[in-house]
Amino acid sequence: DGYRNARIHRFSVDGNLINSWGEPGNGGPGQFQLPHSLLIAPDGKVYVCDRANRRIQIFSAEGDYFSMWTGMGGPNNLVIDSNGVFYLAEQEADGEGPMVSIRDGDGSIMARWETRHAHGLWVDSSGDIYLGLTTSKSVDKWVRKG
Structure with a gap:
C-alpha cells in the first residue's frame, strides 16, 4: 500500500x-514508513521491504509478527x-552506494557488494542475478561463478 496507508x-x-x-510509523513491529515490496516465501511467511525504515519485517499471512532484519x-x-x-x-545509505546482498534464512549477510541503483531484482535457476535499473532504464546481469 506504499505511499499512503502504510498497510x-x-x-x-x-x-x-x-x-x-x-x-504508519518507524518504531515497532507492524509500523511502516514505506512498504515498498513484499515476498511470500514457500513456507508462507510474508517478508515486507519497509524501505524508508531500512528494514524487512516478517509476518504470517494473517499478519502475526515473527521477526525483523535490519542493518x-x-x-x-x-x-x-x-x-x-x-x-x-x-538503496544507498550511511555513505555507502546501492548494494546487493545475499542473505541466509535468518537474514545474516552471506555476501554483499556495491552496484548501480537497482529498483528490481531477480535470480534465475543458474544463480545469475538480474537488476532492474531505474535511472539508466536498463538491466544489469551478475553471472554466478563456481
Missing part, C-alpha cells in the same frame, strides 16, 4: 479482502531461490 492487504483469488495489517540500505526488492537463499536490492 499490507491480503486478498482472495477472486479479489475479496481477507485481512489487512500495519500502520541495510532501504530495501527495494527481495527474492528467494530454490535453496532458501535471499537476494536483496538495497
